[in-house]
Each structure stands twice: as structure tokens, then as C-alpha cells.
Amino acid sequence: MPTPSGILWPRDPHTAAKHDLLRRYLQAWFPILLHGGFSRLGYVEGFAGPGGYTGGEPGSPIIALDIFLDRLDLLRERRLDLLLLEEDRGRVAELQRRLDQTLSHHSSTPAELKMTVRRGTCGQDLLPLLREVGLLRSPIFAFLDSFGGPDISYELVRVIATNRSSEALITFGPTFLTRFGHIDKHAAAADAAFGHRGWRAVVDQPPKQKKPFLLNQYRETLRRAGFRYTLVFEIVDEGGHSLFLLFGTSNEQGLRRMKDAMWKVDPVEGVRYRDPRDPQQMLLDLELQPNTAPLERGIVDHLSEVGPRTVEQLRRFALLQTVYRSEHVPRAVRDLLQKGHVRRSPERGQLAGSSVIEVSSTARWENHEIF
Ligand SMILES: C[S@@+](CC[C@H](N)C(=O)[O-])C[C@H]1O[C@@H](n2cnc3c(N)ncnc32)[C@H](O)[C@@H]1O
Numbered sequence: 593m594p595t596p597s598g599i600l601w602p603r604d605p606h607t608a609a610k611h612d613l614l615r616r617y618l619q620a621w622f623p624i625l626l627h628g629g630f631s632r633l634g635y636v637e638g639f640a641g642p643g644g645y646t647g648g649e650p651g652s653p654i655i656a657l658d659i660f661l662d663r664l665d666l667l668r669e670r671r672l673d674l675l676l677l678e679e680d681r682g683r684v685a686e687l688q689r690r691l692d693q694t695l696s697h698h699s700s701t702p703a704e705l706k707m708t709v710r711r712g713t714c715g716q717d718l719l720p721l722l723r724e725v726g727l728l729r730s731p732i733f734a735f736l737d738s739f740g741g742p743d744i745s746y747e748l749v750r751v752i753a754t755n756r757s758s759e760a761l762i763t764f765g766p767t768f769l770t771r772f773g774h775i776d777k778h779a780a781a782a783d784a785a786f787g788h789r790g791w792r793a794v795v796d797q798p799p800k801q802k803k804p805f806l807l808n809q810y811r812e813t814l815r816r817a818g819f820r821y822t823l824v825f826e827i828v829d830e831g832g833h834s835l836f837l838l839f840g841t842s843n844e845q846g847l848r849r850m851k852d853a854m855w856k857v858d859p860v861e862g863v864r865y866r867d868p869r870d871p872q873q874m875l876l877d878l879e880l881q882p883n884t885a886p887l888e889r890g891i892v893d894h895l896s897e898v899g900p901r902t903v904e905q906l907r908r909f910a911l912l913q914t915v916y917r918s919e920h921v922p923r924a925v926r927d928l929l930q931k932g933h934v935r936r937s938p939e940r941g942q943l944a945g946s947s948v949i950e951v952s953s954t955a956r957w958e959n960h961e962i963f
Pocket of ligand 1: 638639640641642643644650651652653677678679680683712713714715737738739743
């Protein structure tokens with residue numbers, strides 16, 4: 593879809609998938625942080641949009657507000673800030689109207705909830721705004737959902753990541769840079785977003801490698817900024833064009849919950865949503881069982897490298913180093929046992945967290961990189 597010019601635009605199925613992911617994650621994030629005992633927390637958007645779509649569906653700030661209003665009982669005198677920034681004047685006004693409307697369904701605006709809606713650009717204004725409202729010392733969830741251009745400075749991401757309890761979900765569209773990255777103004781903006789000029793080597797990549805190259809560069813940017821863990825979720829529109837949602841967190845619980853959300857949206861591979869109108873969709877295997885074959889290869893590679901490991905250690909390996917949930921490990925190990933690629937000790941009895949798994953001498957695998 594071309595960049596919309598009106599205040600509202602129709603919501604695509606892939607945007608609905610993005611909202612599904614956001615909703616599922618926020619429903620988990622809000623209670624987790626409140627149980628963490630923080631006195632103040634923030635939900636921040638740098639590209640907030642108008643708060644809705646032409647078909648009447650809610651935009652991301654309204655989705656978030658609804659979740660928070662539903663669970664206000666959890667706040668108990670702790671403060672929650674919603675900080676929403678949007679560049680377009682008409683969309684700011686529409687967003688404010690929709691926020692007021694959502695709040696009017698509640699008897700009064702709860703004192704614990706503070707909302708700041710501003711017109712401005714994410715690149716220039718979000719960091720000063722975070723300072724102004726005093727949110728930099730509190731855990732925040734930042735949703736930076738641009739149309740895919742590079743208007744998110746590395747400095748902003750670095751400052752967010754400095755707080756070990758803060759997280760960011762960022763929309764990244766490599767197509768913009770593969771098409772316009774040679775134009776000085778966009779290249780300079782991309783230098784500021786990546787925090788270095790290494791991404792410019794994209795021009796030397798073969799056509800098929802350009803997007804994965806940029807994606808890996810940006811994922812590395814998030815790690816360098818300070819996020820211990822990163823996850824990538826691909827959203828493919830009806831024309832087969834990809835946008836990526838990159839999630840950065842330093843918190844294992846956050847990583848676990850985001851994976852849960854991703855595997856709900858994509859029950860087969862946990863990494864992608866494809867618009868049903870995309871012709872490539874027809875090529876996909878429509879089984880709804882998780883495909884654990886890459887995890888099995890990953891486990892065998894890992895065991896070959898580090899030696900025998902308990903099932904519990906393999907569960908942590910899956911959580912921290914693959915796209916899989918730790919819950920996928922027992923099934924993968926059982927499949928590997930059945931195929932004779934691994935051995936276990938003790939040999940009999942229930943497979944438990946303490947069961948030790950090692951590669952059997954007959955297993956032969958090609959090196960395979962799991963995402
Ligand atoms: C993808 S839409 C956001 C949609 C919204 N997050 C949702 O899911 O409902 C991107 C928004 O960013 C705004 N925008 C574009 N460039 C911007 C910038 N540099 N800073 C802030 N907002 C910008 C656009 O006007 C548009 O409303």
C-alpha cells in the first residue's frame with residue numbers, strides 16, 4: 593500500500609496481525625512490570641498515527657489504552673504514562689479525539705494515568721520529550737511504528753536500552769533503503785539510525801542478500817544499543833513486500849512473552865505473518881503444527897559443540913538462542929530420540945528436565961543456521 597495521505601486509511605490484514613502481536617504482548621507486559629514493583633512505567637509511541645482506521649478498527653494507542661484501562665486495578669497508586677508522538681497535525685487531533693472518546697467510556701480519568709500527546713517527529717522530538725516528562729529512569733515499552741523509513745536515531749534506542757527493564761518494538765522496512773539509500777539525505781538519516789555507516793555496504797550485496805543484510809545490520813544495532821535479546825517478526829503484505837518488527841529486551845521474561853505472542857500469530861514457524869492475498873502464501877505448507885525441524889538441527893549442532901546437556905539446559909538454549917519457545921524442546925528431543933540422532937540418560941523412564949541428552953555417534957548433520 594502506498595503511504596496514505598488522508599488522516600485515516602484502511603487497515604490491512606498484515607496491520608491486524610501486527611496489532612494482534614502488540615495486544616497479546618501488552619496484556620502480558622503490563623502485569624509483569626507491575627509485579628516487578630516499579631512505582632512508574634511508560635508506554636511510548638514515536639509514530640502514533642490517528643488512533644483508528646477507516647473501517648472503525650482501533651489504532652495501536654487505543655489498543656494499548658484499552659488494555660491498561662481494563663487492568664487499572666493493578667496500578668494501585670503507581671503511575672502509568674502514555675506518551676504519544678505523531679508528526680501529522682490532523683492525525684494528532686484525531687488521535688486526541690479517539691483517546692478522549694475511549695476515556696469517556698470510563699467514569700473518570702484515573703489519577704494514576706497520565707497522557708501526553710504531542711505533534712513532532714520521532715527523530716528530533718522523542719528523546720527530549722522523554723526527558724521532559726521524566727520517563728528515562730522508569731521502565732518503558734516503546735513502540736516505534738513508522739511506515740518503514742529510518743527516522744529513529746540510534747541515540748534514542750541506546751538511551752531506551754540503558755534501562756534494563758525497558759523494551760522496544762520497532763518497525764523496520766529494508767525496502768526503503770534498498771531503493772533510496774543512495775540519496776544523500778536518506779543515507780545520512782540511515783547513518784543516524786544504524787549508529788554507523790556499515791549498512792552502506794548493502795550496495796555491494798547481491799540482490800537477494802540486500803534485505804537480510806540490512807535486517808542483520810539493524811538487529812546488530814539493537815544489540816549494540818544495549819538490548820541483550822532481539823527477536824524478528826516478518827510481516828508480508830498482499831504484494832509480497834516485507835516489513836519487519838524487531839523487538840529488543842534485556843529481560844528473559846519479556847523475551848519469553850514476546851515469543852509466546854509470536855507463536856500465537858504464526859503457529860507454524862513463530863516468525864512471520866503473510867497476508868492471505870499474497871500469491872506466495874499458496875506455496876506455504878498450511879499445517880498448523882509448529883515446525884520444529886530447525887530446532888532439532890539447532891539442538892544437534894549445539895550438542896555437537898558443547899557436549900551433553902540436560903533437557904532443562906536445552907530449554908534455556910532454545911529460549912535464548914533460537915526463535916523457539918522452551919516448551920518446544922521436549923517434543924524436538926523426543927523426535928530426535930526416535931530418529932536415533934541423540935541418546936539420553938537415564939535410558940528409560942519419563943523425559944525430565946534433568947535427563948541428559950547427547951549426540952549419538954550416527955547423527956550426521958549439515959551445519960544449519962537457525963534464525
Ligand atoms: C504506520 S503509521 C502508525 C500506525 C499506528 N502505530 C497504529 O498501529 O495504529 C505511522 C505514523 O507515523 C507518522 N509519521 C511519519 N513520519 C513521522 C515522524 N518522522 N515522526 C513521527 N511521526 C511520523 C505518520 O503520520 C503515521 O501516522
